[in-house]
Amino acid sequence: MNGLCRNLLNPPFSHIYIEENIIDHPNTVKIMSHFPKSRQVIIKHYKDIFNRSRQNYPLQKQSQNLILAEKRPPFVYKGSPLCQNFGNARFFYANAAINCVYDCEYCYLQGMYPSANIVVFVNLEDIFNDVGKLLKNDPVYLCISYDTDLLALEGFLGYCEKWMEFAEFYPNLTVELRTKSANWNSLEKLAPRENVILAWTLSCEHVWEKYEHGAPSPMQRINCIDKALAKGFQTRLCFDPVIYIKGWEEEYGRLVETIFSKLPAGKIKDVSTGSFRIPCAYLKNMRKNKPYSSIINYPFMAENNVYVYPPGLSDKLNLYMHDILKKHIPEEKIFVWK
């Protein structure tokens, strides 16, 4: 793998690639207004850029560009068995954006996609229509921020606000917005909704410092959660993935203690935890891109095409997290991925 010195690279979003059929879409116009200095390149289909062969993912991550595109069907996907469904039978996810501004070494996105550029689908109304059709039958649990971090992009995207407005009309829809962001400026403008859950991924100090490049610190996230709880947002804490590092018990123990010394446990909707797991194909790509990352080069075991920690270790991590969480949160509110 090779790279370039950072000072030779373009700043993020120096180039914005726009599909020719959505140039005049209101969301395109709005997003473009935030980037007056970016160069625009008109493209036919976002995959002409995103799926090119011979891209260098780690290098692109240091100088991400933006691709504005039209989402074609399917607009909504069934939830992965590797993800926690929190007891919801009809579990789906929608991706109005692909890729993230944060550079977490263990993130599956690096193995899932060939490009680090961020794709934003501007036709959010088509996703809404499709979700509306799903809701005609039964309740739906929908995760909207799995393949991206919508709250981190909210400053120029405004999609969190649009999802919240949409959710207001559908009481049988539960929306989960997963994030590592501490973007309170965007959140404070939004009104809390009963059926919209803000779910923060929380990592211990060591994991954040060494492996979550560019992401807000655990304390910044905790402060943002505190404000969100005070404002009345439905809030979920996700200790997922739990990562095996030297001194993991002390690290995660300290994290949980810090969190519950700062936050009112009674106001937290629920908590999830789960040891690191990832599809084999994704991890192989990630290892090629980052041969020096110790976190992804752990000798995992393959089980049904998924890499997991050896059974003893995986159980130990999950059990420990469950034990320390139940000191603060009722057991029925703790969801452990197995």
Add this chain to the structure above:
Amino acid sequence: MIMIFTALNCEAKPIIRYFGLKKDPQFHMFQVFKNEDIILLVTKPGIVNAAIGVAHLCSVCPPNSSDLLLNIGICGAKNRNMPIGTVYLCNKIYEMETGFCYYPDMIYAHPFKESGILSSTSPVLENSAADLPENLADMEAVGIYRAGILFFQLHQMFIVKIVSDHLQFDKIDSNVVSDLIGRNMPEIAAWITRLHSGMINTPPVFTPEEENLLAEVSKYLRLTVSMQNQLRQAIHYYKLQHGSFSAQLSSFIQKEIVLPVKNKYERKKCFERLMQEFA
């Protein structure tokens, strides 16, 4: 190494002069000029010639991950407001014959203007300018790109074009071409050499000595391919955690009296002990 490709001799001349390149007599099918850091090949005009030239040089001198490909050449501009002598870095290549578009990666800073370019097998003339989907036109860019992508990653390839005319193909004079390229060489050269010197080549995790040691262990233990992969991953992780594994692995070989293993049972037991050592 910076690999430069030009279509014409008159485009190559000022580059050869600027970098002080010498003709390499080992190449017979193409004219090739080089010094320690730079190698230049004159492809002759046309998409197919350009692709053959790139494929030929890259086959003879396979590039590594810190090498760069640079195409320097003249182009026509459809708009009069794109003055002759302006340097463009191409961010999109439209292949006239197929309608396909190719996009070089724009992740590096540069001092030039940017544009898309149309690449065709025959010259584009002034009377068809209005219908062109891109502002620039040439006859090589797509050939360079499509052949180059077989040998380079996207971020290693650059198509730099200098406007020589406004699609009046018959008015191009070789002396003028040399002059246009020559005038812009200091800026192009400063940019590409700075970029090249900034390329960081990350070495592989295992040194050649460590690779030999791993091969030796695999041989002694008669490991299956699957076992070799497991061992390699465990040692990879161990090295990232502890910095080195050679001493520990060497001492394991010395203390294992069963080596080389004689049967599958011995291999299994010995492999388990080895994996335990690096757990």
